[in-house]
Amino acid sequence: MxxxxxxxxxxxxxxxxxxxxxxxxxxxxxxxxxxxxxxxxxxxxxxxxxxxxxxxxxxxxxxxxxxxxxxxxxxxxxxxxxxxxxxxxxxxxxxxxxxxxxxxxxxxxxxxxxxxxxxxxxxxxxxxxxxxxxxxxxxxxxxxxxxxxxxxxxxxxxxxxxxxxxxxxxxLQKEFNFAQDLLKSPARPFVAVVGGSKVSGKLQALHNLLPKVDKIIIGGGMAFTFLKANGLNIGNSIVEEELIEDAKQIMQTAKELGVKLYLPVDVLAAQSFSNDSVVKKVSVQEIPNGWMGLDIGPASSILFKEILSDAQTIWWNGPMGVFEFDKFSKGSFKMSHYISDSYATSVAGGGDTADVINRAGDADDFSFISTGGGASLELIEGKELPAIKPLILKEEY
Structure with missing residues (x-):
């Protein structure tokens, strides 16, 4: 189109x-x-x-x-x-x-x-x-x-x-064409890295990506809804209770399609949403009551690096933690380094993802960084963007 x-x-x-x-x-x-x-x-x-x-x-x-x-x-x-x-x-x-x-x-x-x-x-x-x-x-x-x-x-x-x-x-043409080509004919293995705070903002994208990717990494705050769906105690970590069944369905669909879905195995936990709070590195099975996960832990970073090692196409949208605080930025920065160092075609959504990449100093090593977070995500979701629809060249017969 x-x-x-x-x-x-x-x-x-x-x-x-x-x-x-x-x-x-x-x-x-x-x-x-x-x-x-x-x-x-x-x-x-x-x-x-x-x-x-x-x-x-x-x-x-x-x-x-x-x-x-x-x-x-x-x-x-x-x-x-x-x-x-x-x-x-x-x-x-x-x-x-x-x-x-x-x-x-x-x-x-x-x-x-x-x-x-x-x-x-x-x-x-x-x-x-x-x-x-x-x-x-x-x-x-x-x-x-x-x-x-x-x-x-x-x-x-x-x-x-x-x-x-x-x-x-x-x-606009470059952004539109990149999104179209990414979903039509990606070099494989195709790995999607999805983060950010909420599942609700990425739910449709996950459903649309599942039949197209080989692996999905889920990090950031949205991972806790999936971890709770697996029966784990997540303490005071952010969770969308109403989407736990959706998370279970996504994991089941991934299994049926043969798509490998990965969640964090450890987190950096704190008692308050602050750069001054005391931090613990704990496995996802051991998040204490009253504590919340604010970044992926070092073991998760190593695991995700290994998962990305054979990727030929990587699409990344959403940070791995509360990167605005230095204490909880390492997971996101490491993800940026891993993707930028890979030989894969690397495509990043805009917004917070672009901010992470710029702060990490990796912008020059990505194949493409979108200027629009929400618009990029909706194209991946398969939605028709209202401002692009009038610009589509109509075929002449």
Missing amino acids: PLISIKDVDLVNKCVFIRCDFNVPQDEFGNISDDRRIKSAIPTIKYCLDNDARVILASHLGRPKEISDKHSLKPVAKRLSKLLGTEVIMANDIIGEDAQNKAKNLKKGEILLLENLRFIKGETKNDEDLAKSLASMCDVYCNDAFGVCHRAHSSVEAITRFAKEICAGFL
Whole structure:
């Protein structure tokens, strides 16, 4: 299912509206701490400039409840200007007088960045009036914001109904194609590594992956629901009681399909969710009452390394523990090292997984790191993403 590519559209002397994903992390002083998403948008932006187009960029940042400097895209404009080596004009609003005037006066090769789309409440409600206003500013709409493609928002879904021409940018095409190819024809053995705090967020992905993979490693907080389903006492560890039967079903289906499913054999346990708490290394059979597992233990790390040793394709989504605390980050960092050191095609979901990989210093050694955690997961689940559906190239007969 190919997408309508930006290369399929004539951009010469046209105004191109590129929906980007500049939802980047910032430190306490408002400085951008990871500009990977900004850099990912550059190939599409440069292609438009090379084709004598005028460029309008739009994105969201965070989840603002009101207009604030904290959520302004001004730092993004500054960083993007530096990366491109050319000025990025910043609008003070989205569809207001300032943005409209600056858009009308754009010259060939110039770039305008609108303010945070979520400063307008209609954005997340897929408001058609907002979509019409955004579409009226351009000749061509280009979606290059994979990270929000699982959301039906005005700037990614409704706008496709009003824009004169629509297409997908290079990043979106790359993300979409990687997910499609991963499930269609992976080199084997194919190992899925699934972590994170809750089973509920990954349940459909697990069901969809089972017939396609050779091995599944389950770590992170979600592992405790499976461990409890096996009759183990997990102390105060996180658990989704209502999904214990689902966990049993997943383990049974894996057995029937001949898929090897692995759970942690030991954990780092503590009495409180804190970096200052006393830590114990215990087997999963010996988690004390009142204690909770917050990371996989050293024996689990060795086991998982051995499981990954013959993998030819690895898909990883979700950390192995509470990696935000140094005490409980070793399991996730070791997993990152093992996967990056392997000779397998290594594909990682975005969000926390990408954060772990960057902190571990392994980003350059992964085959592909998605820019969108939720969107990546939903593609793996086999879902149809609302913002991608309009961009699928219809076959002609």
